[in-house]
Amino acid sequence: MARELSQRADIRSEIMEINLGPHHPSTHGVFRAIVELDGEIVLNCTPYLGYLHRGYEKTCENKKYHQVIPLTERCDYMGASSNSLAYCLTVEKMLEVEIPERAQVIRVIMAELSRIFSHLFWLGTHGHDVGAMTPLFYMLREREEIMNLFELTAGGRLMPNYIRIGGVAKDLEEGFVDRVRAFTNHFDTRVDEYETLLTKNIIYMDRTKGIGLLPLDKAISLGVSGPMIRAAGKAWDIRKSEPYCGYERYDFDIPVEYGCDVYSRYLVRVEEMRQSNRILKQAIQQLPEGPFLATAPGKVFPPQQDIYTKMEALIHHFMLVVEGVRLPVGDCYQSIESPRGELGCYIVSDGGTNPYRLKWRAPAFVNLQALSEMSKGCFFADLIAILSSIDIVLAEVDR
Amino acid sequence: MNDDRIKEKLSEKFGADTLQFETYLGQMSILVPSEKILDVGRYLRDDPELKFDFLTFVGGVDYYPARPRFELVYQIYSVSNTQRLRLKARIDDTDSGPASIESVSKVWMTADWHERETAEMFGVVFEGHPDPRKLLLPDEWRVHPLRKDFPLMGTEEDTPDLPS
Numbered sequence A: 001m002a003r004e005l006s007q008r009a010d011i012r013s014e015i016m017e018i019n020l021g022p023h024h025p026s027t028h029g030v031f032r033a034i035v036e037l038d039g040e041i042v043l044n045c046t047p048y049l050g051y052l053h054r055g056y057e058k059t060c061e062n063k064k065y066h067q068v069i070p071l072t073e074r075c076d077y078m079g080a081s082s083n084s085l086a087y088c089l090t091v092e093k094m095l096e097v098e099i100p101e102r103a104q105v106i107r108v109i110m111a112e113l114s115r116i117f118s119h120l121f122w123l124g125t126h127g128h129d130v131g132a133m134t135p136l137f138y139m140l141r142e143r144e145e146i147m148n149l150f151e152l153t154a155g156g157r158l159m160p161n162y163i164r165i166g167g168v169a170k171d172l173e174e175g176f177v178d179r180v181r182a183f184t185n186h187f188d189t190r191v192d193e194y195e196t197l198l199t200k201n202i203i204y205m206d207r208t209k210g211i212g213l214l215p216l217d218k219a220i221s222l223g224v225s226g227p228m229i230r231a232a233g234k235a236w237d238i239r240k241s242e243p244y245c246g247y248e249r250y251d252f253d254i255p256v257e258y259g260c261d262v263y264s265r266y267l268v269r270v271e272e273m274r275q276s277n278r279i280l281k282q283a284i285q286q287l288p289e290g291p292f293l294a295t296a297p298g299k300v301f302p303p304q305q306d307i308y309t310k311m312e313a314l315i316h317h318f319m320l321v322v323e324g325v326r327l328p329v330g331d332c333y334q335s336i337e338s339p340r341g342e343l344g345c346y347i348v349s350d351g352g353t354n355p356y357r358l359k360w361r362a363p364a365f366v367n368l369q370a371l372s373e374m375s376k377g378c379f380f381a382d383l384i385a386i387l388s389s390i391d392i393v394l395a396e397v398d399r
Numbered sequence B: 001m002n003d004d005r006i007k008e009k010l011s012e013k014f015g016a017d018t019l020q021f022e023t024y025l026g027q028m029s030i031l032v033p034s035e036k037i038l039d040v041g042r043y044l045r046d047d048p049e050l051k052f053d054f055l056t057f058v059g060g061v062d063y064y065p066a067r068p069r070f071e072l073v074y075q076i077y078s079v080s081n082t083q084r085l086r087l088k089a090r091i092d093d094t095d096s097g098p099a100s101i102e103s104v105s106k107v108w109m110t111a112d113w114h115e116r117e118t119a120e121m122f123g124v125v126f127e128g129h130p131d132p133r134k135l136l137l138p139d140e141w142r143v144h145p146l147r148k149d150f151p152l153m154g155t156e157e158d159t160p161d162l163p164s
Helices: A002-006 A056-061 A065-073 A080-095 A101-129 A134-154 A176-198 A202-208 A216-221 A262-286 A304-309 A311-322 A363-368 A371-375 A380-390 A394-398 B003-014 B034-046 B111-122
Strands: A016-020 A032-038 A041-048 A330-338 A341-349 A357-361 B020-024 B027-031 B054-062 B070-078 B083-091 B100-102 B125-127
Touching: A032 A380, A041 A371, A041 A380, A056 A065, A056 A357, A065 A080, A080 A101, A080 A330, A080 A341, A101 A134, A101 A176, A101 A262, A101 A380, A134 A176, A176 A262, A202 A262, A202 A380, A262 A380, A304 A311, A330 B020, A330 B027, A330 B083, A341 A363, A341 B054, A341 B070, A357 B054, A363 A380, A363 A394, A371 A380, B003 B027, B003 B034, B034 B070, B034 B083, B034 B100, B054 B111, B083 B100, B111 B125
Parallel strands: B027 B083, B100 B125
Antiparallel strands: A016 A032, A032 A041, A330 A341, A341 A357, B020 B027, B054 B070, B070 B083
């Protein structure tokens, strides 16, 4: 109806350009877009990026390999552990270090906790964007539990900075496994609770069904990955297609929806939280005893206890701190399934102690490119719903 | 679909000497002559057996002071075959202008923003790009931060093109 009104000849109408952002609550950071409007209909949407560009890749080129880890977590601060995991996997692949079983399982626990963490916050703010205030308070309740878990074992609440080249920084804190078990036992019922708020909510369905269509062929040619491509009917999950960290040993499903719209993306993410919870339950079940850091002198830091008691360990530790680790000459790309999609790290090494070049394949950066495609012809208010369905983290988009 | 089959098909199509194949840590990369990048890309995407329909990223590497100076990296993926492949092309500044290569955004739409970012960071030109504006950096900057001769930190004299 709105379209008919705006096209009537006797009504004065002209294209209006409005500026959205960079400071706007719905942009989840500093994102700016120039939106061309015909009445309330979006004709074109041109994103302007770079307000949060910090020269991440240049900084990495000037840091030693071990020093890059905390930087990676500042990219996607919502799924922090996924970032350091992607980076460490790439470096380990080039160093050819074998990771102990226990460390693998701990990494899976951290990665899945951060996936739930990220999806929870997304769900809360997404609800907020389409006018549902209530969900956010429920999400923050569970998010707080996960932050407490991070704090318990790693010290940091938002950015644990826990994963290291060769394993993890230290062993799990006493009581951590019991608290994760308690969390996994009640989390499923909490997801049911969230679903009562939105899934069958007629206002929410009206706002999201059939909005922001991105069919599969468009999604592939735009390089879209993660929950967005799964909501377009493609069961592609890197945890299944190219397993890392022993994901092939876990029993879980890839949620797929065929609506290609905002509502499908919502359903996929909600189901992903349930699946992550399933993985967490299995992970704490099969958590083996053993070392949490690989034994690779000269490549991986020796355990703290050995530094105090063994001469060689002290020397290796000293050399790693003063000089850093050297990667063989070559290049390598490794990707993981982050909460937002394919998160990849491409490292070029010249044999030195710094990455010669580090390219960060940020999923939010690529997915955001689909915004103009998805928002053409929709209402301006829907543009906000579509933008929030991409699940952007601007720190990762701008790097 | 394995690496040997890709090698065979590409050699058959473009001639055995045109492309250089290299495998490191189980990842195959192909060095493509820079003027052939669009043809190779289009063939890899459209061939019904290869189907590299997904571009993961486009990036650049600066090998200053070596020549040719820039290497462009195209990481591609086949969603249906779950196969990864890396294309590389080397370009250099010429007397007539800055280093340039044809844009692959006609083949993979993903390349749009990646090429804009690479262009501003390295000062290379992607010919035929639909929207060759800057992406992350301010419009008035004339410098290219990811070049190896760009200082990490310094005074205003070191970076005269940056607004103070």
